[in-house]
Amino acid sequence: MGTDPTPTGLTRPTRAPGGIGVSTLRPDGTLKVTGEFAYSSDMWHEDMLWGQILRSPVAHAEIVSLDVSEALALPGVHAVLTYDDLPTAVRHYGLEIQDTPVLAHGRVRHHGEPVAAVAADHPETARRAAAKIKVEYRELPVVTDEDSATAPGAPVLHPDRADHHSHRVPHPNIVHRQPIVRGDADAAARRADAVVRGEYVFGMQDQAFLGPESGLAVPAEDGGVDLYIATQWLHNDRAQIAPVLGLPEDKVRMTLAGVGGAFGGREDLSMQIHACLLALRTGRPVKIVYNRFESFFGHVHRHPAKLHYEHGATRDGKLTHVRCRIVLDGGAYASSSPAVVGNASSLSVGPYVVDHVDIEALALYTNNPPCGAMRGFGAVQACFAYEAQMDKLAAELGLDPVEFRRLNAMEQGSRLPTGQIVDAPAPVAELLRRVKARPMPPERQWETTEGADIRQLPGGLSNTTHGEDVVRGVGYAVGIKNVGFSEGFDDYSTAKVRLESAGGEAVAVVHTAMAEVGQGGVTVHAQIARTELGVDQVTIHPADTQVGSAGSTSASRQTYMTGGAVRNACALVRERALELGRRRFGSHHPAWATAELRLEDGHVVTEAGEVLASLADVLDDEVIEEEREWRHRPTRSLDPRTGQGDGHLQYSFAAHRAVVEVDTGLGLVKVVELACAQDVGKALNPLSVIGQIQGGTVQGLGIAVMEEIVVDPVTAKVRNPSFTDYLIPTILDTPSLPVDMLELPDANAPYGLRGVGEAPTLSATPAVLAAIRAATGLELNRTPVRPEHLTGTG
Template sequence: MAQNTRTAPAGTPTKVTQNHNRGGIGASTLRPDGTLKVTGEFAYSSDMWHEDMLWGHTLRSTVAHAEIGNIDISEALATPGVHAVLTYDDLPAETKNYGLEIQDTPVLAHGRVRHHGEPVALIAADHPETARRAAAKIKIDYRELPVVTDEASALAPDAPLLHPGRTDHHAGHVPHPNVLHRQPIIRGNVEEARKRADVIVEGEYVFGMQDQAFLGPESGLAVPGEDGGVDLYVATQWLHSDLRQIAPVLGLPEEKVRMTLSGVGGAFGGREDISMQIHACLLALRTNKPVKMVYNRFESFFGHVHRHPAKLRYEHGATKDGKLTHMKCRIVLDGGAYASASPAVVGNASSLSVGPYVVDNVDIEAIALYTNNPPCGAMRGFGAVQACFAYEAQMDRLAAKLGMDPVEFRRLNAMEQGTVMPTGQVVDSPAPVAELLRRVKARPLPPERQWEVAGGDADVRALPGGLSNTTHGEGVVRGVGYAVGIKNVGFSEGFDDYSTARVLLEVISGEPVAMVHTAMAEVGQGGVTVLAQIARTELGVDQVTIHPADTRVGSAGSTSASRQTYVTGGAVKNSCELVREKVLELGRRKFGSYHPAWATAELLLEDGKVVTDGGEVLAHLVDVLEDETVEIEAEWRHRPTEALDLVTGQGFGHVQYTFAAHRAVVEVDTELGLVKVIELACAQDVGKQLNPLSVVGQIQGGTTQGLGVAVMEEIIVDPKTAKVRNPSFTDYLIPTILDTPTIPVDVLELADPNAPYGLRGVGEAPTLSSTPAVLAAIRNATGLELNKTPVRPEHLTGTL
């Protein structure tokens, strides 16, 4: 077995010639797990089973902020069927906290709890109901403390400090210990630019807390090993990040914590943080039995982070001919009780707060707060969503004040390749913002009054309120709105963002086959098809197997930031290229320079191309490999980024930008306050479609999540107690098929010269602009300001 490892930087995309029938790059290959999922046969992490397993359960705090007095577990331990009850004092290692960037989150609460639903104790029992009953018998003495719920209470002179004595690397540059991170960006001279403005528009905006609402709640199975280690099968987004946080708390070296990805029912950022992973391992190691943990939906609302709610204050100026003069904004993100990904979200919110526009003079400040509200972290769009909602509302207000068409005003100020971002970074790849806007505007509008049918009756399904039959069209008005957004791709601000791929090429039963092994978490985004497509294209083989993701191969990073096709796809491409080089070496060694097998191997390398005659390639590969196996593991890194300056915000912060525009068409019952979104047309530049079917699916999915936060989704937290009021899908609503409009998609392919195949990340950008487009359409229909998400009926009827 030949092995080789090397690190390769990002390179210029190579020209690829492929046979689409083989399922290579550019083909709409179907998901191998698609049929299993729609028929209910797919095995998710919650379906795992071990014959002698126990069930784990987490006891969570019933209050948001309190000192913990005595914890009495005696009755719980005495419950028949209970094998273990663990509290903070039972943790086996010196390390008792974890966290993505800042290790401020306790495995189990100690001294005090900081948010509603914080884990306090763990129970393992032979039946899940036994574990729950035992948990109810644990007596905890809570001495409640004042809660911090917003900026005013967090920064008040007598504010309780959520993390007193904090020593993390952000602590030295924040104005108050309850400010987790602060990022200013200063460029140009706002005060001087303000003098040149003919119109100035100010606005305050409120963005609600959104839940990822993934299909499968948190779950996993921990199995103790004979070597004193543990095997963990879990649904997650980032195996190696989990490993880095889990091992120290267990007191084990990383090689004794073996992690394998199990079936993941969606993620959207909610699985980037640890949930049940450490707890299941602790119980398995304590009982020396396999332990399965599965959250119910109620517990899931407390078991993962959410999208940061935000308050945003913006000021824009423009000349009478429509050119932007300046922008000033302040963005306050509520990070909740623990850090999670809040520092990175602050960086994204600040650096993308201008939007896809040319503004030479900016004064930006973004902060994240520690509060007693639920912890917030990664969710699809990651800081850029909140900013887009505000700056797009501002664009509409400016256009109205200037008497200009809102799309033409945006196009006039649209950035393009060569634009300098507020951070000083030059956009060095296509930025077709004006073209995306042109395309969505040019699309024909859906017919008006679609509810009218022959005979004078109404098709109530086409009306706001739908099948509830609340109206037959009285008081229903149409509105049209536009929005466009900018999102970064990949990890930013100097993070060492890389991925690893192991590729094996061998001959089985006379046919060359490849196996691709990465730690990439397949969470529904489609990497399971794309990685195989890359291997088919680069190696010229038909049969490609994707090895289950685990920690027995190097890290692939997180399935987030629209990065996996870019970075792990780049790693697979790189490893395949190294395999081709090895095949060439074998051909030379075996047959000399005149054997056709050697010539074919060299042809595979020529200009990075794969020949279209797959049969010839396959035959020669068999001839070269015979009994040989070529296996290579290699890392791949994109071009480096750098941290933003903490005073000016200048720096090459992002590796790539991606853009999407939406046009929303809505119908609003102004008497009842009901909204029906008729159409959400999207135009997006994806650089290169590796799998066109998957690309459209990602755009439509992201668009629908943006629709949800526009008109229905919000976690409600009591401002007096910091308790979550709606932790269920009965009271937290998400769009169903009846709420989902027609979503036509217009895909541009303008290659990024710095990316593999010229591709851009796809999944997040449509989540940005769909929300403000829907709000713009509702404003257009009603004439109301509507500066808060989600829009509720009382906002439209004036009853609030």
């Protein structure tokens, strides 16, 4: 570490850059790449038992009988729990509506629903015991879509909870409904010179995270339990777990274990309650790790959707109106379906100015797998449809699709269909301009001077085509995504920051309950502390419930919310440190009382750069610690009849240009490039921001051409619960992913930042579909596109 002279004769270390705006490396990156990182599934306790869940093999049935005697008699089995063994009257849980039974009672409502839980001294013993539980089912009619859910005489899936939303929905199998009406869409439609309509189908997507659901519950001497868990929201998990256990929340202590990705799939509970129940029943630590098959049943998925749209425009290309109806399949339990409906409806028109709208969005209860949060959260499904409509309407008018979008693009000051004003930069037209202006990738890349590179062909290394029927297509799309929790939710975060001297150097410790699920918050929090406190050494304390809630790692909110909390706590720590310095050294130098002071490079420095003292000397043996909550400005619930209201906090925007090559004879698609332009407000860690954008882009690519959980329409059983049959993009499927970042600060946000992780998932999918349409001339109104859709065989 070098030094430079200071005006006071002290020497100030030249600190390696690591504050905000710098591409610092992740502290866990090397460990994850080398396989040394400890995930929750790697945890071990010397006397632990293994948990196993018995799941329903049918989607809808009455439980006629349940016999666990053979399982209990198996040597090595310590406990078998069913619904009747639960210790309290609270036997349901849920994020917003507590409609999910801890273990099935009376009936099962979806394929894979938990029926019983086993604890044994070996995982194979636990599996064998679960298989010995005898359950007799009497199958019931299944509800799989809107027609079967709302038909006269349809089975009501939650009759005991049908009144919790009856004032807002026309049928008890509808979880939530949100209309949005503004202006007069009927009159505007009569004035339109061109009107286009479309019906779109969006498939069910899995989060496909790396690490399966897993955790370790350890009973404590005080009668409580310590749970080490991979999750997205420690405090909300605890709030759902404690009532079922019959414990106060302070006796359910939770610590975040290593998380192998989440993308919304860990926002709901999976095995948390089961592990705790088994640990408390047996008095032994209990570990549960789902295998990959179980994981497909153990978490929610992205809502599949059917979307009906009508767009109109004048001859010169100005949108007149939008009418749409969005039907989301929420599956057997509510999860976050009400919030997903709110997002889908309020963002259903996209980043365009439309004065006249008539929108309806709703989510159903069905016997399909439960659906909830996934990256993009309702806005993804809507973007797929409205962007297809924008292309269709541009073609009807004979306009360039990008220029048509730019002509109608919202900007700062524009009004959303909900009536809310966009009060921060909204550079939609500029993002589109940038992706269109990019140089095109070379054509026929498989033809190289060294010979054919089959990796560049549709079909890749499978070598199923030689390029005779390959045609290129280019497509564009842009999307709008809200940031943070919406519609009046009390969205806040908490951070505790400690500053002390160690080894002659000032060091900081940042403690939050933020779930690090791969988004890079552990890097950003250290960068904020370095910037605000002027220290080099920052330790990130493990996330747990011994500090206040940080909310969920979702909705692109953690850098905004918990980053804001860290900044505020640091500001209080800084002021206390400066006051301490004034008391200790103020008599030695008048600048302590008269100058503006800051902390920099481990020293107290004036605005002119004069060093007054080292921060370690100021602290001496003092420890300064502050814990503070931080809330953003309030949002409001949308009106249940008109959908009007300031429902959202902030918006993020991303645009994509997709370049694809399609073998029209074989129906194979090669995505050559997915270029993205996105406004990030302020890139606190540019390398991490680019990684988030590229990751979201690839997930959008997946839903465009390969990813779908297939559910049998007759039995409601999942057909493909494995990565053999549920395909996700690999490195061989991943195209070039150039990113163009704008940094237009949002004056309302910490450092002007904007949440970035979700927006690219929205526009990637419709851009790829638009490019395939351009290459083939086909309408392609569903995701994912399969070979049979391109060859006319399906």
